Amino acid sequence: MWKALLAKERFFPFFFQQSSTEDFRNIMEKILIIDDDEGLTHFLNRFFSRKGYKVQVCTDSLSALDLIAREPFDLILLDYKVPGLNGLDTLKRIKKSQVKTPVIIMTAYGTTETAIEAMKIGAYEYLPKPFDRKDLSKISYDALVINRQMKEVVRFPQSGGEPSPTAARGALSIIGSSKKMQNVYKLIGQVAEKNVSVLIGGESGTGKELVARAIYHHSVRKDRPFMAINCAAIPDSLFESELFGYERGAFTGADRVYIGKIERCDGGTLFLDEVGDMSPSAQAKILRVLQEEAFERLGSAETIRVNVRIIAATNKNLEEEVKNGRFREDLYWRLKIISIDMPELRERAEDIPELVKYFVSRFSKEYSKPVQHVSDGVMERLQAYSWPGNVRELENCIRRAVLLCSGEIIVEENLIAMERESENCVQGQGKEHLPENLIQKLDELITGIMKIANQDAHAKVMDTVEEALIKKTLENCGNNQVQAAKMLGISRNTLRSRIKKLNEKSYD
Ligand SMILES: Nc1ncnc2c1ncn2[C@@H]1O[C@H](COP(=O)(O)OP(=O)(O)OP(=O)(O)O)[C@@H](O)[C@H]1O
Ligand SMILES: [Mg+2]
Structure with missing residues (x-):
């Protein structure tokens, strides 16, 4: 039953997993699938079209490269063994013509090494075949968010220039010409091109993330990756693996090598959001990345060298956190080489x-x-x-x-x-x-x-929220229904009937 609940993509669309406003703008983003397996391309085509994406399919790499030279894409899924050029060469050419478009490599089992090789030359992620919808959904969703963050330029009025109060296509603007905002623009202008860390402070909703993205778009690293990670949104146990990656067998459930965000961000910019919530152990590792440009994947002794610029944001008073022993003082000073304080509205x-x-x-x-x-x-x-x-x-x-x-x-x-x-x-x-x-x-x-709801807004909102709530709680409780019901404050029978109802809906 649980499996059925998870498998049900239609009812649990991408938009529910979003983290910020602009993520709603997924309409008509374009996805290119390069694979000669008819069954798989049919499935992928349906999978993405149903979510509102425009999908194109190429069955060989040469025609795909031709298309890529003419048309921009938001995400590319590439089968490593597609007819035409070999996978590595295809990827190199794709990256040359569409440097920021994330490419997900689809590989056969047992070819992890090649996939990791591909990631070193700029693939976003790899998906060993056969993959399940959940992995496909998560990886492609994350890739599309990153694509948007890298391509959607954030403008700000530079060196006394006029602000742009009307919305330009394909760009966001930082708005406001008050003295306080002018100081912010001055600082962005001064730090953007330098390779130093920046710490952005300010209350929730003041524009910290927007400023981080503006710095990226105006930096010398603008053609390199930009990745964001929210230190408060991911449980401590998962945070380090997400950031530093892991080796196969590093812990129960680590059934493949996972390349973390730091490694994928080599040469680029990493945005550590809500940095004040980072665990002491992650703080120590980040400090090493900043000081020695080195880290290890979880479960590995091999030291990996990276060069990332870190922009951090927090709505906590970090000085206070340092005083109370919750945040490392050395890391605080290392991050705060330049700090920008966002004014309240x-x-x-x-x-x-x-x-x-x-x-x-x-x-x-x-x-x-x-x-x-x-x-x-x-x-x-x-x-x-x-x-x-x-x-x-x-x-x-x-x-x-x-x-x-x-x-x-x-x-x-x-x-x-x-x-x-x-x-x-x-x-x-x-x-x-x-x-x-x-x-x-x-x-x-x-x-x-x-x-997107027509006449059934109430049902759609309630069902979506309820499904997400139940799914998350079951996940947190290791799929134990008794515990989950307790955590939700409902009886086990009620929980069962809800799961049943959601399952039935998925087959409507
Ligand atoms: N000066 C501004 N001009 C235009 N839009 C802005 C400005 N400041 C913030 N916004 C918009 O407000 C929303 C919140 O901004 P943002 O996510 O950057 O805030 P934040 O400080 O990171 O908040 P939180 O601490 O809650 O994460 C975003 O949709 C952003 O585009
Ligand atoms: Mg934020």
Whole structure:
């Protein structure tokens, strides 16, 4: 039964695993499959098309290279034994013409060595055949996020240049011309091209990740990989293997070599988000990467040399963490060679009109709505509000208002949700309150689901959330239903009936 629940991709689409707003924009991303196995290409074609991607298939490497020279792709799946050139040469040529497009190598069993060789020359990941949907889903989802982060340029007004309050295609902008933001731009400009570590601080939603990406896009490493890892979102036990990789047999379940993010990021930029949550052991290893440019995969004695630039972000007071012995002082100083502190939105209320204009323009395009601007009354309210969730909260507020707006002007009625939020947020400003970024992310998620729900928004949201919750809990409890029911606070029978219901739905 559990297997059936996992196998059910249709009901658990990519968008649920997203981490940030822009991840919703997967519509019409293009995937190229290079393989001569008809059964497999048929499966892959269906698998990705159903998720809303545009898929093309080539059955030999020469025609694929031809196509790649003419058309940009967002992800390429390459069978290593495809007719035409050999796998390594095909990969080299792909990388030459589309340097940032992630390539996933599909290999036959027992050819791990070749696959690792391929990763050294720039393949994103390898998938030994036969693979299951879960691995395919996770690897291709991560690759598409990375593709987007590498290609979607983040602009900022450089050296006194004009900000760009309208949304440019294929680019995000950092908006705001207040004195505080101008200082931020100055710092980005000064550090981007230097190879030093940067530490970005500031409350949740102030734009730390956006700034990290702007630094990457304006650095000399812009054609090298950019990878992000959230130190708080991954359990300690998995974090090190994700970051440093592991050898086959390093621990139970390590049935293949896994190349970690640091190794894949060689020559590039690694974004360590929420760095204050990193375990002491991971802190020690990162320090070694910074000082000696060296690390070992888990379960291996072989030292691997890497050169990565680290940009770290935190909404914790790291100095405080150092004082309390939770964060290594030597690592703190090593990361903080340059630090950028993001101002809270309430400290730069003069930027609100510009931000509103930018978000109205972006979302009206995204949702094909004729919305042009907000009424004077709305603007007054937006400027008077304290924005505990900072720009992320404002962004979501405008996104919702654009969706609710039926004409060209957003009126106060469209801000109903904000009114409710502001009541909650008055007491919600304390840091112990349910983290604002979680509330905001939930909001983004629900908005994303509603976008594709027609008449059944309630059912779709509830079912999706329930399925994810059950799946995660079972995973955390090693698939033990008694424990899972206890953790969820429901009876075992209720849990069983929920799993049954979700399974039945998957075969509708
Ligand atoms: N100055 C800005 N101009 C335009 N958009 C912004 C700006 N600052 C933040 N945003 C948008 O707000 C959202 C939150 O930004 P981001 O993820 O960078 O914040 P963060 O500081 O990393 O938050 P958290 O600490 O919760 O991870 C993103 O969608 C981002 O694009
Ligand atoms: Mg962030």
